[in-house]
Amino acid sequence: MPTPDSGSPNMAETVSYLFIPVLIVTTGILFLADYHYGWTLEETWPILLIIGGLVKVTEHAVRVGG
Amino acid sequence: MQRRSLFAPIFLMALGAVLLAANLRSDLSIGLAFATYWPWILVIWGSFRMVEHVAAGVMGQRGPRRMGAGAVLLTIFLCFAGSISHAFYQSEHGWWRFFPESHEFFGEVFEFPLEQKWEVPGATALELDGLRGTFRVRGTEGDSVNLMLKRSVQALDRESAQDAADEVEVSFSDTGSNPTLAVLRRRRTSGPRVREDLTLEVPRRFNLMIRDASGDLRVSELEGGVKFDGAGDLRLSTIDGPVELKVRSSGRVEASDLGSSFRLDGSSRHVDLDRVVGAVDIKGNLFAKVQLGGIDGPTSLEMRRTLARIHALPGRFEVEGNRVELEGASGAVQLESKGTRQIRLNSARGTSRITSERGKIEIEPADTSEIHAEIDRGNIEVRLNPYRPFRLEASVKNGDIVNRLADDDETFKGSLELGGNGPDGPSIQLKVGRGKVTLKPI
Numbered sequence: 001m002p003t004p005d006s007g008s009p010n011m012a013e014t015v016s017y018l019f020i021p022v023l024i025v026t027t028g029i030l031f032l033a034d035y036h037y038g039w040t041l042e043e044t045w046p047i048l049l050i051i052g053g054l055v056k057v058t059e060h061a062v063r064v065g066g
Numbered sequence: 067m068q069r070r071s072l073f074a075p076i077f078l079m080a081l082g083a084v085l086l087a088a089n090l091r092s093d094l095s096i097g098l099a100f101a102t103y104w105p106w107i108l109v110i111w112g113s114f115r116m117v118e119h120v121a122a123g124v125m126g127q128r129g130p131r132r133m134g135a136g137a138v139l140l141t142i143f144l145c146f147a148g149s150i151s152h153a154f155y156q157s158e159h160g161w162w163r164f165f166p167e168s169h170e171f172f173g174e175v176f177e178f179p180l181e182q183k184w185e186v187p188g189a190t191a192l193e194l195d196g197l198r199g200t201f202r203v204r205g206t207e208g209d210s211v212n213l214m215l216k217r218s219v220q221a222l223d224r225e226s227a228q229d230a231a232d233e234v235e236v237s238f239s240d241t242g243s244n245p246t247l248a249v250l251r252r253r254r255t256s257g258p259r260v261r262e263d264l265t266l267e268v269p270r271r272f273n274l275m276i277r278d279a280s281g282d283l284r285v286s287e288l289e290g291g292v293k294f295d296g297a298g299d300l301r302l303s304t305i306d307g308p309v310e311l312k313v314r315s316s317g318r319v320e321a322s323d324l325g326s327s328f329r330l331d332g333s334s335r336h337v338d339l340d341r342v343v344g345a346v347d348i349k350g351n352l353f354a355k356v357q358l359g360g361i362d363g364p365t366s367l368e369m370r371r372t373l374a375r376i377h378a379l380p381g382r383f384e385v386e387g388n389r390v391e392l393e394g395a396s397g398a399v400q401l402e403s404k405g406t407r408q409i410r411l412n413s414a415r416g417t418s419r420i421t422s423e424r425g426k427i428e429i430e431p432a433d434t435s436e437i438h439a440e441i442d443r444g445n446i447e448v449r450l451n452p453y454r455p456f457r458l459e460a461s462v463k464n465g466d467i468v469n470r471l472a473d474d475d476e477t478f479k480g481s482l483e484l485g486g487n488g489p490d491g492p493s494i495q496l497k498v499g500r501g502k503v504t505l506k507p508i
Contacts, residue, residue: 025108
């Protein structure tokens with residue numbers, strides 16, 4: 001695994017970098033769905049867990065595969 | 067060395083542009099815009115960072131720093147602030163109500179009244195442009211337009227107050243198809259703020275066309291109609307002609323004693339409509355509370371999560387938060403709701419069709435009711451007089467039907483039919499996907 005200054009990042013590192021941005025985007029979408037489409041957050045919040053899990057699974061798959 | 071993300075400086079520029087627009091356009095409400103659209107900040111922020119990381123990965127370069135605890139804390143703070151502002155703007159009792167517009171704590175208030183009168187024989191309409199602040203328009207007997215404009219300026223001395231007040235002028239033109247009255251303001255970048263309080267008396271026969279208005283408008287006692295395009299609170303009473311409102315970010319729209327139709331398109335936290343002879347058509351977003359009553363014509367209401375069409379409404383209809391109540395409707399009723407709702411239908415005389423995704427539907431039918439109620443996930447509760455005739459068919463795919471009309475409670479699975487086949491009494495059909503139907507005595 002590269003250190004922060006060891007040059008270009010590999011694919012797994014890039015995917016791991018996406019974890020928080022993806023969750024932030026999903027949070028925004030869930031709030032928008034609540035405000036404008038009637039899907040309340042109290043119903044849809046588990047999507048955050050699913051998306052977070054998907055990113056981690058992808059990261060793991062890339063590490064194992066790469 | 068890792069570079070910093072470009073999002074912060076770009077966000078700073080966008081924020082500056084938005085605040086600049088708010089300063090230049092007094093009808094823009096930054097608070098309301100934030101309360102409605104703040105989740106887009108998360109979507110754009112997260113997407114931007116994703117693109118930065120992916121682009122860096124594809125190009126084999128080091129991307130910006132990993133988002134860490136700071137980003138998570140900022141997200142939580144933004145969600146907290148956005149949710150609170152959304153809740154308050156949706157609420158009838160917004161916190162901004164407690165802070166009147168008096169930002170200027172120093173100086174003294176100077177008042178500069180302006181009175182003018184124009185004769186308009188033969189004219190039947192008046193166009194009003196650029197109204198701000200508080201303005202009242204009242205129909206009176208006669209053939210003239212009478213204007214009383216009170217300009218209040220809080221300033222350190224009378225001279226600077228006068229300068230500011232002089233920047234608000236009234237122009238009247240009778241050369242177009244209709245007489246036009248406009249309030250003009252020369253653009254100022256600084257200086258004391260002018261508060262405008264305008265009272266206008268117009269011939270009662272007039273139709274009013276109000277454009278580019280914002281503030282607190284009251285219109286009363288007109289035989290003509292009213293067309294409005296702008297922002298702010300509106301109170302209309304005793305208007306005989308049709309009323310058409312296109313409203314951006316209003317706190318409250320109230321109308322009573324309308325002799326013709328009423329149409330509202332836009333956003334308002336509170337809508338209150340009472341005694342309307344003609345048709346009512348309301349559509350838009352951000353209605354925190356809608357109250358309708360005494361409507362002789364057909365009513366159509368399209369909100370974010372609720373669609374209602376009511377043939378006539380001598381009773382009342384209220385929507386607030388997740389609560390929907392309809393009482394004393396006459397003729398056909400169609401009520402559709404999305405999300406979780408608590409719907410109550412009382413004494414509807416006619417055919418009512420109610421569909422809801424989730425929540426609860428409570429029904430108390432009138433003798434002449436024909437009710438079809440359907441809910442995907444939730445409960446339906448029907449209150450009936452067991453000693454009067456009625457017909458009821460209920461089906462539940464996944465759940466129970468509980469009959470408490472008998473001496474002992476009875477529980478059924480699947481479907482249930484009760485009551486005779488005679489023509490008397492209410493007829494009720496209930497369908498539940500997953501949940502419960504309960505029959506209770508009145």
